[in-house]
Amino acid sequence: MLVITICVGSSCSIRGSDDFAQTLQQCIVDEGLEGRVDMVGAFCMETCSKGVSVKVDERTFSGLCPEDARDFFYKEILPYV
Ligand code: FES
Secondary structure (H helix, E strand, C coil), rough: CCCEEECCHHHHHHHHHHHHHHHHHHHHHHEEEECEEEEECCCCCCCCCEEEEEEEEEEEEEEHHHHHHHHHHHHHHHHHH
């Protein structure tokens, strides 16, 4: 099970972590990956300089925006499932 952790702390929320998560969820459904990818929320990961922070298992990404979500899914999530 791949675990995606999305920061829902105030800085990331303001920068669109909710929309980011919704797009990822839609991608998971589109690719039929329900049950193979788990998505959870987390409070501040202390990487909130410029955008949304996300972890994919132990890999940490920051500075993301909601418009990145679909590309992020296909580059950083799907190949690792
Ligand atoms: S609020 Fe998301 S990393 Fe700080």
